[in-house]
Amino acid sequence: MKILLIAEYRDGQLLSGYSELLGFAENMGAETAMFVVGSDAALPAYGGKLYLADAAACGEFNPDLHKQMILDVVAKEQPDMVAFSHSSYGWDLAPRVAYGMKAAQVSEVVEVKDGAMVVPVCNSKLRRTVTCKTAQTVVTLQAGAFTPVEADGSPAVEKVAVDGQGRVVFEGYEEAEAGGVDLSKAEVIVSAGRGIGKADNVEMIAALAKALGGEYGASRPVVDSEWVEHNRQVGTTGQTVAPKLYLACGISGAIQHLAGMKKSEFVVAVNTDKDAPISEVADVLVVADLLQFVPALTEKVEAL
């Protein structure tokens, strides 16, 4: 079996996710080739064949051109599978490449079980195994699902290029808003999820955080609802944290949130839904109504 791995660059830097693609390939017992739109200046540690397109020439984000170059490499290498990270780059490009290859695409693979791809369903509450009906397949891999392989050596580079402009014009990156609260330094974080119900209840979460000598954070839905400012968001598109205590209040535990807090030393989840995915990472699950439990806990902690 041969897998074509698609690595990523962002702002001139090679992203580390390619080592998880290598871990996946090792897990599959497959030989590999790699494709990346990047530069000579930052090559992956990888001993195999690397198809390298110049990001300065075609842009780090240009779906039309990237797709065409990958299809060209696929035609040459004839891989059984093309593997992307399930990232903003991967989930955008994978369906385009799959369409060009007339291949089935399996999104967000979390595991390979007896040769079958396993993917999450319903916010990770369920899993399913899928069977592909096409000879070639395209997969995207959930971040963190496969153990990274630290490869060594330097790749045999073959330069690739393509003519044309692409229809989506990339104008540049916009960095995250600077300033705000650095949650990565907090020893205790109390985070509010959608389960807090309304903006007024953020105060109750902040009070508990204060009583515990920590900071308060929030999950994405709470930030999207503008109950809490973005610079307190924990998760893939917010901050990655590792406090001594992480207290998740009314957070179901979407994978993007878990990715941002799973390195916490001790996790307490307060939730009425015992099946919520957050319970998978929680050391203690408190099944309770937040509006009763949080003020009661705050009062008792303050009295210590």
Place this chain on the structure above:
Amino acid sequence: MNILVCIKQVPDMESKFKVAASGTWYDNQDLAWRMNEYDEYAVEQAVRLKEQVKDAELTVLCIGSDKVKETMKKALAMGCDRGAHIDDGESWAKEPFEIAGIIAEYAKDKNFDVIFTGMQSQDRGSGQVGVLVAEMLDLPCVSTIVDFAFDGGAIKAKRELEGGVKANVTVQTPALVTCQLGLNTPRYPTLPNIMKAKKKPMESIAVADVLKVDARMETAAMYFPEKKGGGLVLEGEAGDLADKLIAILKDKTSVLK
């Protein structure tokens, strides 16, 4: 301007799920159904575009059995002009390539200037349908947008990347965009608009008339992930729970000095 927004009806993710007898999907019984959250942002943005350009018609498309009409009515009450209901009692079993094929077949001769979809559904979560529809119709596509502006035939959008970074992109219409959470604040339908929505046209199309592609994959088995265990579950009265948790935190962590 001719605008299409594609929506899906999904179970509320807080529901208690059961695996169906077939073993390949969740049991559709005893679930509360609602509009896919990502699609609420798509509908809102489509309505805002219609309000901006004024001379526009906005169609909402949904695939499923008769029960999805309830969700379509919400989109109509939010401001869509007409519904296109693809009648399919087996839509739950269709994989993204088939769903995209149905939408593209419906849209191919209708000259939509902008097509909105959610970036993924909450149940399948493949993130493929919108991008595949664009590929099938040979339209440019911007996925995962968190900002959208239309001016003089061009869309300026921000794509959400990892770590709070965004990518600014521009694309000429006709084009397709897939909408990420937080793109806007979806409106609540008002009572007068809910009443008006009942009179809006709703076309029904048999799925057999628009399904021209074959499935490329299928679900072999569905199951609950194994509980990794270890986690202690506390239940009871709030005050007692607080005492128990404080005792655990004193024992297991150093945060309560």
